[in-house]
Amino acid sequence: MTTSSAAPAPSRIPEAVHRRRWVILTVLMFSLIIVVLDNSILNVAVKTIASPQPHGLGATQSELEWAINSYTLVFAGLLFTAGVVGDRIGRKKVLLFGTLLFGIGSALAALSDSPAELIAYRAMMGFGAAFVMPATLAVLVNVFDRDEQPRAMGIWAGSVGVAIALGPVTGGLLLDHFWWGSIFLINVPVVIVALVSMALLVPDSKDPDPGRLDPTGVVLSIVGLVVLVYGIIRAGELGDFTDWSVLAPVAVGLGVLTWFVVHARRSSHPAFDMAYFKKPAFSAGVAAITLVFFALMGLTFFSAFYLQTVRGYSALGAGLLIVPVAAAQMFFAPRARLAVARFGTRATSAVGMLMIAVGFVAFMRFDAATPVWAIEVAFFVQGVGMAHVSTPVTYTVVQLLPREKAGSGSAINNTFRQIGGALGVAVLGSLLATRYRSGIEGHLDALPAGARDAAGESIEATLAAAERLGPAGKSLVAPANEAFLGAMHLTALGSAIICVIGAVVVGLFLPGRPDENPERPDPERVPEAAALD
Numbered sequence: 001m002t003t004s005s006a007a008p009a010p011s012r013i014p015e016a017v018h019r020r021r022w023v024i025l026t027v028l029m030f031s032l033i034i035v036v037l038d039n040s041i042l043n044v045a046v047k048t049i050a051s052p053q054p055h056g057l058g059a060t061q062s063e064l065e066w067a068i069n070s071y072t073l074v075f076a077g078l079l080f081t082a083g084v085v086g087d088r089i090g091r092k093k094v095l096l097f098g099t100l101l102f103g104i105g106s107a108l109a110a111l112s113d114s115p116a117e118l119i120a121y122r123a124m125m126g127f128g129a130a131f132v133m134p135a136t137l138a139v140l141v142n143v144f145d146r147d148e149q150p151r152a153m154g155i156w157a158g159s160v161g162v163a164i165a166l167g168p169v170t171g172g173l174l175l176d177h178f179w180w181g182s183i184f185l186i187n188v189p190v191v192i193v194a195l196v197s198m199a200l201l202v203p204d205s206k207d208p209d210p211g212r213l214d215p216t217g218v219v220l221s222i223v224g225l226v227v228l229v230y231g232i233i234r235a236g237e238l239g240d241f242t243d244w245s246v247l248a249p250v251a252v253g254l255g256v257l258t259w260f261v262v263h264a265r266r267s268s269h270p271a272f273d274m275a276y277f278k279k280p281a282f283s284a285g286v287a288a289i290t291l292v293f294f295a296l297m298g299l300t301f302f303s304a305f306y307l308q309t310v311r312g313y314s315a316l317g318a319g320l321l322i323v324p325v326a327a328a329q330m331f332f333a334p335r336a337r338l339a340v341a342r343f344g345t346r347a348t349s350a351v352g353m354l355m356i357a358v359g360f361v362a363f364m365r366f367d368a369a370t371p372v373w374a375i376e377v378a379f380f381v382q383g384v385g386m387a388h389v390s391t392p393v394t395y396t397v398v399q400l401l402p403r404e405k406a407g408s409g410s411a412i413n414n415t416f417r418q419i420g421g422a423l424g425v426a427v428l429g430s431l432l433a434t435r436y437r438s439g440i441e442g443h444l445d446a447l448p449a450g451a452r453d454a455a456g457e458s459i460e461a462t463l464a465a466a467e468r469l470g471p472a473g474k475s476l477v478a479p480a481n482e483a484f485l486g487a488m489h490l491t492a493l494g495s496a497i498i499c500v501i502g503a504v505v506v507g508l509f510l511p512g513r514p515d516e517n518p519e520r521p522d523p524e525r526v527p528e529a530a531a532l533d
Helices: 013-019 021-050 061-090 091-110 113-141 149-177 186-203 215-237 244-266 276-279 282-310 315-321 322-342 345-363 372-397 403-443 449-455 457-509
Strands: 012-014 524-526
Touching: 012 403, 013 021, 021 061, 021 091, 021 113, 021 186, 021 315, 061 091, 061 113, 061 215, 061 403, 091 113, 091 186, 113 149, 113 372, 113 403, 149 282, 149 315, 149 322, 149 372, 215 244, 215 403, 215 457, 244 276, 276 282, 282 315, 282 345, 282 403, 282 457, 315 322, 315 372, 322 345, 322 372, 345 372, 345 457, 372 403, 372 457, 403 457, 449 457, 457 524
Parallel strands: 012 524
Antiparallel strands: none
């Protein structure tokens, strides 16, 4: 699977495929949206699933965490391998396989009789999702001309943002009318439509000369990513990066990934040519993707507590308030190419990062009485910023690779999305928890000595302890809200700093105006092509 860094030969797209390219993109979005949406939809159902049967499964806090994390862990760990497999055996094949497995896992998860079953079926869904996400972008690259790829990738990137933001809305709507399993069962009809449509419309494509298989590299990538992501998730659970159960897996994961890099540089047939990371535009693009999703997942994490706990909105109401993030991305992501054409990738992405930072600065001023319109404006500004980062940097990363390596290139892109998202929740969650505890500790004297430690873990824990105290616990509500707002302000400041760092990175290393971008020959459309079946 050797990847040459030389300019690839012109690709050839059959005319029949080119004519239905927008229909193909629509079909790809079916699978993409349900896969990404499922990353966040479970969050709104955790209280219901924790309820005793028959209303829920009676899951413990630890079981709930693993119902969420088993999906993320398998998904992130297999993304790179799935992209490599798609390049070798055909992207349509892995797309069909992943979508089918995701659908089966969804149906089984909906019918789970125990928390253990739910955790196992969520892992199955993550396994299938890992084969879907990189394949959608790889197919897109192989059915669109280079001139149309920025617009198509804008729609793709916008769909990812929309799915993340709409997860809580979808989950809230379903839980208002149906049982908890409906949040998984809703995937099944979408999967059936997607499978039929893909079988009929999506062409297959693969690397015509994949070279020898690199089993050592594949195994190292899986082990390294799974162990590293586990360590990050564990840090988020504990709110502590210094615990041995965090440091050990993070160190092992980084060590194995370092071994993977060394192996790839020495191998004559690496799973991925690490020389691409020597290109500043490629590395900066990957870094920008990581930081955007660090910010996005961190935003959805602490804004959920702010809107639901401090402001008193329901899960559905809070989800609806985040819609401006999704709407802005859906509208502006496909149009980000216009800003790139005029100002260049560097300026467009840097300004986008700064817009995200401005949104976080606004959160530093929010309190329990902030007008809703101000919150909506901040969300909208951040959505616009994300749209003008995700699309240009995704295109920059993908266009630096030959079409034949679109699967592995897409997998690199998506793997760093997942790592960035997991880090966002873990780092910002830890910062939020630490600052909250320091702000609430002095107000917990009314609680029994043995309950104070647990009550200081989060605002939810404090309010639960206050409720158990009855009327005497009402005095804890205002200090809890005050402590949380202080913690949110500090977390928003940290997020803004990360975004400013991202703006500096893309400003220094991404290409400028379009005539400075790396050139790649336009594809030639012909009646038949061996690369597309």
